[in-house]
Amino acid sequence: MVEACESKGRKPRAGTCQPSGKLKGKRPPPGKCNTENGSDCCEEGKLYTIYKCSPPVSSHTKALLTINSFEAGGDGGGPAECDNKYHSDDDPVVALSTGWFNNKKRCMKHIKIHGNGRSVRAKVVDECDSTVGCDSDHDFQPPCPHNVVDASKAVWKALGVPESDWGEMDVYWSDD
Secondary structure (H helix, E strand, C coil): CCECCCCCCCCCCCCCCCCCEEEECCCCCCCCCCCHHHCCCCCCCCEEEECCCCCCCCCCEEEEEEECCCCCCCCCCCCCCCCCCCCCCCCCEEEEEHHHHCCCCCCCCEEEEEECCEEEEEEEEEEECCCCCCCHHHCCCCCCCCCEEEECHHHHHHCCCCHHHCCEEEEEEEEC
């Protein structure tokens, strides 16, 4: 099952990755969209942009850090795509947008995330799907933008971000 990712109504940043199309939102069944960590629920009839790509990866790849739960019952939806397991939010784990996830090629590998004047090493365990959403596999949340590193609470803590500021933050990342 693919990890959900909160989109919070963001517009993707301009870059070399172009939209792949649109997805028409469906209303979630009552009580089925988990809004933990400020996650948005799909809206009936709203058009959501989808991406099969992400911006090119470099030694200093710009991204939007978001927060997600990787635990059973959390806002991430089902188990992680890489190992079909849930992960503790106390572990530094991430989901990458579809293009960066690269058909599981980054599964269980580490990336280094730089933000807030600090850096943290985190394990890629899931995909923040940029191609689908608004269904039970994605916790009835919209598709993920194409430039997201969706991170556990442990990543935010390691970057020294006050909990009141958790949600989204510009960061840079690279393969470890």
